[in-house]
Amino acid sequence: MTQILVAYGTTEGHTGTIAExxxxxLREQGHEVTVADVKATDTVPDGCGAVVLGGSVHVGKHDPQVVDFAARNLEALAERPSAFLSVSLALVGDTAEAEKYVRDFEADSGWTPDRVSLVAGALLYTQYGFAKRQLMRTIAASKRGVLSTDTSQDTVYTDWEALRRFGEDFAAELAASH
Ligand SMILES: Cc1cc2nc3c(=O)[nH]c(=O)nc-3n(C[C@H](O)[C@H](O)[C@H](O)COP(=O)(O)O)c2cc1C
Structure with missing residues (x-):
């Protein structure tokens, strides 16, 4: 059993759902897991044996608070098995764009995770304010049918089965390294 920190940053809440x-x-695989928002967590606790960090992309960049969390914990992250969950909507239509966000994140934070998983995010139209809803609808319309423009409902693009496999693979790696 490993104590795992799943830290995340979120703007509209979806990366929190992904972290949970x-x-x-990971708990199903027998590990003890703490989930923490980077807004309320400065460091990787000493007893923690592995870290998963999740962050979403807004306006072409990963959440600055997630970048800062990685940057100030470089040593702790290097000493433990680690993974990064990169949440974006680019992944729905343009994997190259989603990969570029990760390269930029690695350059900005100085952290190279052991494992990276690209995760499709969500269009939460009903939860956005007016301006954000209009902006996201315009962006979605420019993607030509890839993203929903129906602002009357939320659309979640996250592949939960792929995320489950990510968790199971990460747990298997931890087991193998003991
Ligand atoms: C204002 C806004 C800007 C966004 N900009 C981008 C972007 O530049 N590239 C992208 O791939 N996804 C973008 N997204 C999609 C988010 O990454 C996606 O909605 C994700 O699920 C948000 O996660 P969160 O709820 O944890 O913040 C944007 C979303 C919003 C609301």
Whole structure:
């Protein structure tokens, strides 16, 4: 059993949902998991044996608070098995763009995770304010049918089965390294 920190940053809440889902998968695999928002967590606790960090992309960049969390914990992250969950909507239509966000994140934070998983995010139209809803609808319309423009409902693009496999694979790696 390993104590795992699943830390995340979120703007609209979806990466928090993803972090909780991954934490449940890791618990099913027998690990003890703490889920923490980077807004309320400065460091990787000493007793922690592995870290999963999740962050979403807004306006072409990963959450600065997630970048800062990685940057100030470089040593702790290097000493433990680690993984990064990169949440974006680019992944729905343009994997190259989603990969570029990760390269930029690695350059900005100085952290090279052992494992990276690209995760499709969500269009939460009903939860956005007016301006954000209009902006996201315009962006979605420019993607030519790839993203929903129906602002009357939310659309979640996250592949939960792929995320489950990510959690199971990460847990298997931890087991193999003991
Ligand atoms: C204002 C805004 C800007 C966004 N900009 C991008 C972007 O530049 N590239 C992208 O791939 N996804 C973008 N997204 C999609 C988010 O990454 C996606 O909605 C994700 O699920 C948000 O996660 P969160 O709820 O944890 O913040 C944007 C979303 C919003 C609301």
């Amino acid at each position: 889902f991954v934490a449940d998968v």
